[in-house]
Amino acid sequence: MNQFGTLFKLQIFGESHGACVGVVIDGCPAGLPLKVEEFEVDMERRKGGKQKGTTPRQEDDMPIFKSGLFNDITTGAPLTMIFENNNTRSGDYEKQRAVPRPGHSDFTAHHKFGGFEDYRGGGHFSGRLTAALVGAGVVAKKLLKNITVEAHIVSIAGEADVEKGIQKAIDQKDSVGGIVECTVKGLPIGLGEHFFDSVESLISHAVFAIPAIRGIEFGTGFAAANMFGVDHNDAIVDASGKTKTNHAGGVVGGYTNGNDLVFRIAVKPTSSTPKEQITWNWETNEQETFSVKGRHDLCIALRVPVVLEAVTAIVLADLMMREQKIPRIIQ
DSSP, X not given: OOEEOSSSEEEEEEOXXXXXXXXXXXXXXXXXXXXXXXXXXXXXXXXXXXXXXXXXXXXXXXXXXXXXXXXXXXXXXXXXXXXEOOOOOTHHHHTTTTSOOTTSSHHHHHHHTTTOSOOGGGGGGSGGGHHHHHHHHHHHHHHHTTOEXXXXXXXXXXXXXXXXXXXXXXXXXXXXXXXXXXXEESXXXXXXXXXXXXXXXXXXXXXXXXXXXXXXXXXXXXGGGGSOHHHHSOOBOSTTOOBSOOTTTTEETTEEOSSOEEEEXXXXXXXXXXXXXXXXXXXXXXXXXXXXXXXXXXXXXGGHHHHHHHHHHHHHHHHHXXXXXXXXXXX
16 A cells, blocks of 8 residues: 555655645654755755756655644654645646556556546656655654665666766667665664565565666675575674675675665666557557657656665664664654
8 A cells, every 4th residue: 555664654645746745654753853954955866857867847845844843853743744746747648548658557557446546647656756755765864873875876778877878768769777776884783574574575665666666686686596605605704793795785584684785676767758659549449659748757767766765764764663773752
C-alpha cells in the first residue's frame, strides 16, 4: 500500500497533477529541530531542469508543514508535510488517454482501478511522489546524526561519462537508464533482523518503491556467482569487525557488520519517450503508432541519487529506533 516502516512509519499521498503530494511521518521523535531551509539542498537535487536530460517541469518543492511541528521543533505528533503542484500541463495527457504508454503504469492502473485513476502525469504512480520521499529522507538523515548516506551515478547508458551517456539519448531521440550506487558510513554492528527484516530485505523493499528501479545488488552482487568462496569471503581484521575486503557490502546474515554498507541499483530508461512506439488503443481495439508528448526526463537516473539516499536513510532510521539507538525524545 502507501505505508512503510515499523516505528519510523511513512504514508505518502497525492498525484502528479493533483493539488499536492505529501507525506505523514508517524513516530518521528519529539524535540528534533527542523527548519524549512534544511530541505532546500536535497529538494534541489531532486528537481528536473537542473541538468541536460531532465524534465523542464519546475516546482518550488519546499515543504509546507501541516502538523507535528511547532516553533521549528517536532512535537512527537504525526509530522505532515506537503509539496504543492503549481506547474502542471494536464492537457498533454488528455490526448493520449486511450493509448497506454508501454512500460508505464497506464494500462495496469486502468484495470486495477476500473478507469477511475488519475491518469494525468501518471497520477499516484508518478516520479513526482519522490518529492515526498526526499522530504521524509531529510528528516531521517537528521535523526541518523553521524551516519552518512551518499549516492552517486556510476554510469548512464553504459557510459561512466554522464555527458556521453546523455548524448546517446539525445542522438537517438530516446530515453536511457543508468546505475546508481549508495554508500553508508558509520553504521553500528547488528542493525537488521534475520530473514524477512534483514537489512537487504528492507532496503530492497524501499528501493523498489522508487519508480523505474529494475534491480539491486549489495557488495559484489551478481559477480559473486562467478567467484570462489575463499575469494568472496571477507577476512575479519580486528575486534571492530573491520574486514580486509567488502564483497558482502557491509551486511552478513541480514545484519550490518560495521563496514560500509554498499549497494547499487539499476534504473530503467524513462517509459515516456519521444521515440515512436506501438501500443494498444482501448477505444478502437487496435494497435497504433504514437510518440509521447509533454515534459519528461530522458534519463530518470540523473535524479535518483538523492531519492536513493532518502529511502535508505528512512530504513536505517527505523532500524535504529528498533534498537533504541534513537530516543523518542531528542535532548
